[in-house]
Amino acid sequence: MGGGPAGLAAARALLRQGITPVVLERRGWPIDKVCGEGIMPVGVAALSRLGVDPGGSPLPGIDYVEGSLRAGADFAEGPGRVVRRTELSAALLCSAELVDHCRVLDARRSGDWMEIDSTRGHWRCRLLVAADGLHSPTRRMLGLQGRTNGWWQRWGWRQHFAVRPWNRRVEVHYAKGCEAYVSPAGPDTVGVAVLSQAGLRRHNWLSAFPELSERLHSPVSQLAGYGPLWQRSRSVHEPGVVLLGDAAGYLDACTGEGLSLAFAQAEALGRQWKPGTERTRLPDYVRTHADIVGHYYTVTWGALWLSRWPWLRRGVLRTLRDHPALFQRLLSANQGLLAPHAPLLELFLRVPPQLVAGWLGRSLPTAGERSR
Known part of the structure; x- marks a missing residue:
């Protein structure tokens, strides 16, 4: 359930194993979402293995900026990509059965089956893949929502501007309690995302970055917000259920790894699922998932401490x-x-x-x- 990048990547991984999944999505494709829109080199490689060329703009590296202080480096593995979320969504569409404008009303276990009631019909399946985002309704329906500490919660804003990029790298600008991420989203467009602990609202989301704000004019997308970002799950897998992508748990967007983690989890699911006659159990998935996300939590906790x-x-x-x-x-x-x-x-x-x-x-x- 969920037709964003995580859900569509999972569908592609399963199609490569000869399985035709059904993808339920409450919106219509292509799908947009508040996101910095950068894909790390490892994520670009995963997309290539899934048969996807995402397009977009090259992303050679990262610059961190605070006042006159600047530190930067290129990726040793070659460039990543900056891809508008609508373009990425369109590139990931595949031959799975895609059901849009479908709101899930209930998801439950019934013997060896998982059952889903929705505004577009009823489904029974051996494995339910919940890839329905940061605030996953499926995670809550199935009692898999974990607890978080509000002290670490942050929120994000994003908008695009008709400004020629002045840096091929992503720039991360630091200010008190927040960061701004400036991405080269096209030859004449930059995307700006702000992550904030508190205080920034729609009317003042860029107020902590006056020099940056002076360079930005002519918005070409609607300002959109998202959060709180830190979400936890009690488990990423139970018999008949896999949580994937942001639905499996998320700490913060500051390291830009969300999409790459989702693609790696989708590939792992494709390798490990062998359809059977009983509710699906993937004995190695929990350990594999922990291996995939372990570095993310280590580095992201460090980056969050630096922000404070x-x-x-x-x-x-x-x-x-x-x-x-x-x-x-x-x-x-x-x-x-x-x-x-x-x-x-x-x-x-x-x-x-x-x-x-x-x-x-x-x-x-x-x-x-x-x-x-």
Whole structure:
């Protein structure tokens, strides 16, 4: 259930195994969603294995910006892509049975079957794949909703502007309690997404970034918001049910890994599902899912701490500026291509001298002024 990128990727993975799934979607295709719209290189590779060329604009790397401080690096694996969500949705459409404008009313277990009641009819299946997004109704219907701590919750806003991109990389601009992500969404378009702890509303969503706001004019899409972002599930798999993509659990969008994780989970589902006569059990899926998302949670928790500790963040940015090869390894670790522990350990060994240098840079002029 769910016809966004996660659901359609799962449908494609199952079609490759000779299984024709039914995809239920409450909206009509192509589907839009609040998103930074970047796909990491590992996600582009997964799409290629699924037979999808997403189009869009090349994404060679990431720049982090705070005031005059800038740190950047390109992906070692080659470029990712920036793809408008409507274009990605259209590219993922496949020969599965697609049922749009279908609102699910109830999902339940019945013996060896899963049963679904909807505004477009009734279905029985051996396996229900819940890929219906961050606030998954299916997750709640089946009693799989987990608890989260409101202190870490954040919300997102997104809009596109008719502005020629000034950077081929994604720029991440830091301000108090929030970040702005600027993506080259086309030859004459940039997409801007803001992640915020609190305080930013429709009327002031860019107010924390006055210099950036001055460069943005002529919006070409509606301003849209989404959140809260942190969602948990009690389990990603029970007999007859798999939670996939954001429906399986999500922490934050700050590392840009959401789409790539969904595509990897879809591929794992396609490899592991063998249709049978009983309600489906996938004995290896929970472990596989944990392996897929483990690096994401490690790196994302670190990024969230940086968003709340500006003094530490500036030390990290100075370190990444001075050590671009380390930054590049961290980008690979963010995609699950390297174990994150070694580059993270190197980062935190290099940060203290930068913190001391930053403190001295602030304190020495003050001492000089007092002496005069």
